Amino acid sequence: MLHKKVDENLDIDRVFDSPAEDFDVFIRIAREEDIAVARQMAKQLAQEAGFSLADVTKIATAVSELARNIYRYAKQGRIMIKKLLDDREGPYLEIIASDNGPGIAEIDLVMTRGYTTYERSLGIGLSGVKRLMDTFAIYSEVGRGTVVITGKRRRKF
Amino acid sequence: MKKLISKARVVPVICLGDFLLVPIQIDLDDRTVGLLQQQVLEEIESTRARAVILDVRMVDVIDSYISYTISETAAMARLMGCRTVLCGIQPPVALTLAQMGVMLQDIAVARDLEHALLIAGSQSGVG
Amino acid sequence: MNSNGAVNRVEEMVQELAADSRLQGLWRNFLTAALADNKEKKQVEQLKDSLSLLFEEIGEQAFTAGLRAMAAKNPSLPVTDLLCTVIQVCGEIRRENEQTINNLRQMLPELATPIIRIWTDMLLVALIGNLDSHWAQNIAERLLDRVSAARAKVVLVDVTGVPMIDTAVGGFLIEMFSAIRFLGTDVILTGIKPEVAHTLVKLGVDFRMVTIARDLEDALRKGIAIVTGEKKKRRQLAWVMTGDKESESGEEIDI
Ligand SMILES: Nc1ncnc2c1ncn2[C@@H]1O[C@H](COP(=O)(O)OP(=O)(O)OP(=O)(O)O)[C@@H](O)[C@H]1O
Ligand SMILES: [Mg+2]
Numbered sequence: 001m002l003h004k005k006v007d008e009n010l011d012i013d014r015v016f017d018s019p020a021e022d023f024d025v026f027i028r029i030a031r032e033e034d035i036a037v038a039r040q041m042a043k044q045l046a047q048e049a050g051f052s053l054a055d056v057t058k059i060a061t062a063v064s065e066l067a068r069n070i071y072r073y074a075k076q077g078r079i080m081i082k083k084l085l086d087d088r089e090g091p092y093l094e095i096i097a098s099d100n101g102p103g104i105a106e107i108d109l110v111m112t113r114g115y116t117t118y119e120r121s122l123g124i125g126l127s128g129v130k131r132l133m134d135t136f137a138i139y140s141e142v143g144r145g146t147v148v149i150t151g152k153r154r155r156k157f
Numbered sequence: 158m159k160k161l162i163s164k165a166r167v168v169p170v171i172c173l174g175d176f177l178l179v180p181i182q183i184d185l186d187d188r189t190v191g192l193l194q195q196q197v198l199e200e201i202e203s204t205r206a207r208a209v210i211l212d213v214r215m216v217d218v219i220d221s222y223i224s225y226t227i228s229e230t231a232a233m234a235r236l237m238g239c240r241t242v243l244c245g246i247q248p249p250v251a252l253t254l255a256q257m258g259v260m261l262q263d264i265a266v267a268r269d270l271e272h273a274l275l276i277a278g279s280q281s282g283v284g
Numbered sequence: 285m286n287s288n289g290a291v292n293r294v295e296e297m298v299q300e301l302a303a304d305s306r307l308q309g310l311w312r313n314f315l316t317a318a319l320a321d322n323k324e325k326k327q328v329e330q331l332k333d334s335l336s337l338l339f340e341e342i343g344e345q346a347f348t349a350g351l352r353a354m355a356a357k358n359p360s361l362p363v364t365d366l367l368c369t370v371i372q373v374c375g376e377i378r379r380e381n382e383q384t385i386n387n388l389r390q391m392l393p394e395l396a397t398p399i400i401r402i403w404t405d406m407l408l409v410a411l412i413g414n415l416d417s418h419w420a421q422n423i424a425e426r427l428l429d430r431v432s433a434a435r436a437k438v439v440l441v442d443v444t445g446v447p448m449i450d451t452a453v454g455g456f457l458i459e460m461f462s463a464i465r466f467l468g469t470d471v472i473l474t475g476i477k478p479e480v481a482h483t484l485v486k487l488g489v490d491f492r493m494v495t496i497a498r499d500l501e502d503a504l505r506k507g508i509a510i511v512t513g514e515k516k517k518r519r520q521l522a523w524v525m526t527g528d529k530e531s532e533s534g535e536e537i538d539i
Contacts, residue, residue: 036186039218054425057218057249058256064220068187113258120229124221128257155418156386244468248428251466255459261466268435268468275514278521 012145016098018080025081029070029099038067038079042095049083049091051154058132059093059152065125066097066148072118074101074146094151095133104140111138167192170200175207176277178270182215185223194230201239208277209234212270214245224259231263240265244273294319297358301350310338311350318369319362328373335373397423399430405437406507412445420456424463431469437514438507439464442500444475454489461494470495470510474503 020026025045027038042063046056063079070077077099084092104110111130116123126148130136133150140146167189171178177200181193201209211227213219219227231241244267246254254261267273294315302308313334317327338347355363402408409427431439441461446453461471471494476484484490497503 032187036184040184043217052425054249054252054421054428057253060218061220061253061257064218064222068220068222120225122221122225122259124257124259128221128259131256131258132253155421156389246466246468248425248432248463248467251463252424252428252459254466255463260462266466266468268437271518272468272514275517275521278524279517 010139010147012098012139012141012147013100015096015147016078016100016145018078018096018098020080023080023082023096025079027067027079028076029067029079030076032071035064035067035071039064042079042081045081045083046093049093049154051093051152055152055155059095062129062132062150062152063095065129066095066150069125070097070099070101074099077101077145090154090156092151092153094149097148097150098145100145103142103144103146104138105142107138107140167196170196172204172206173274176274177201177204177206177209178212179209180212180215185216185218187222190223190226194226194233197230198233198237201234201237206239208240208242210242210244210267210270210273210277212245212273213243213250214247217247217250219246219250219254219259221257221259224254224261228262228264231261235263240277242267242273242276244268244270291316293358297354300357301354307338307341310334310341314338318366331369332373332377335370336377397426399427401434401436402440403504403508403511405435405511406440407431407434407436407438408440408442410442410445414448415446415453415456417452417456420453420460424456424460427460428463428467431464431467436469438470438472438510440472440474440497440500440503440507441494442475442503443473443480444477446475446480449476449480449484449489451487451489454484454487458489458491458493461491465493470507472497472503472506474498474500 025038025041027034027041029035029038039060043056043060046059051059063081067079070079077097080096080098082094082096084094109115111126112123113127114123126138129148129150133152135149135151137149138146139149168179168181171180177197179193179197185193197209197211200206216223227241227243234241241263242265243261246266265276267276294312297315298308298312301311311334313330317331317334320327342350351363351366355361397409397411400408407427407430409423411423415423427439430436441457443449443457449457461473464471473491473494474497476496495506497506
């Protein structure tokens, strides 16, 4: 699975200004405590959607990584989660993390395991999210912000 | 004379002979993780413990920042002559850590408290 | 409308459609339910049952031939309505079958991958077949829950029944093994065939975090050694913690 890069059609500002009512979970990340709140709400939503406990934990962990990146590198942003229903395939959770922060110059670089610009960290956040989830896309523009869209489908068996 | 007492006690630390037992029952947000590290290191210094056992049975999410802090604490503890044993990782957390490719360096893992004491007490470095 | 006339008409058709009394019964059930104006739950069930049985007994071809003959003889028969009903029922039967298949699929990994308590504190899992991502995750989740509930000290993983281990499967296995290690449980791996070993080395998949055993017997021996070794250490620890405190406290006074 390749991570998608800059998409001409995606407007970072529009994603950032998405209305809250379009989502099941909508959390502004501005303080450190918000990370734990986002994690907890994601967990609850995934649980209600019937994901296995392991997958619930993976989703909560992914949200934790994305929320922390927002807090650390962009100071503030949003975590938005939507439950999509599909008769044939079963429920699907989509997580959008968006910020109007500094943006990322080299996507390939930050997606590399172990790459970090932060002093006290492993640099496995984004690559970890990609591994934990089924789909992963990242869009970023320097000076405008970053959007990560990632999703996980409930396993049938 | 009183020994240094940590300014912020975020967890109750139990002294078991040469060992320190740290049951982590709070939701680990970032600030708490940092305070926890500070407190554990101070307690190691004041009690001169040989090993510290971090009991994470109640922790339901361990992300990269938390695992980094745990590894870092263990590395610092090692420099103070103290071994770190992590015990009670829940199956969903274990699966998540494994899928993220996290490796806990300088740390031994134990099934439960008894096993943790066993590892903490044994002379040879158990992985 | 379901008057005596309609009943008689059904009876006439039934006589022409089949000679065998069993088949006549099936046709009768089918036609009365299909031609009823207000289909209640009971009649829908009857329709489904008789239709499935008819398909089973005479096949779709003979069934459609029967319908055709009926329509030719009785121009007043609402053939379109009848066909619509049949299609609907077929759809429902198909959905039920899909559900059954899904349920069976759910059970398959369970049946194919039993987890056995082979010794005190030791579990054995024999992986069989080609592991795909969903399967592997399902097995990993079940195995971890078992290991945790049983407080197993050792898990023996036998991959004799896995015909091919590519990077993807190797990746699943590594993930599963390191997850088991996070629980504080040892993994002993056995059953890697020479050709599999060859590909593994070429792909750069090494299983450093596990003990490798030649065969199941060797694995069992190594497992028992771990279990008993821990028991011994446990006794020593109890002895140290209760009996031999003086030297330690003496040290403390020094400092
Ligand atoms: N929202 C963002 N805005 C700007 N830069 C970001 C953002 N998210 C990540 N980055 C950059 O990408 C790098 C890699 O991020 P990643 O989450 O993978 O690792 P990390 O945050 O450095 O460490 P870890 O997540 O393991 O604690 C970061 O160091 C940072 O430079
Ligand atoms: Mg990060």
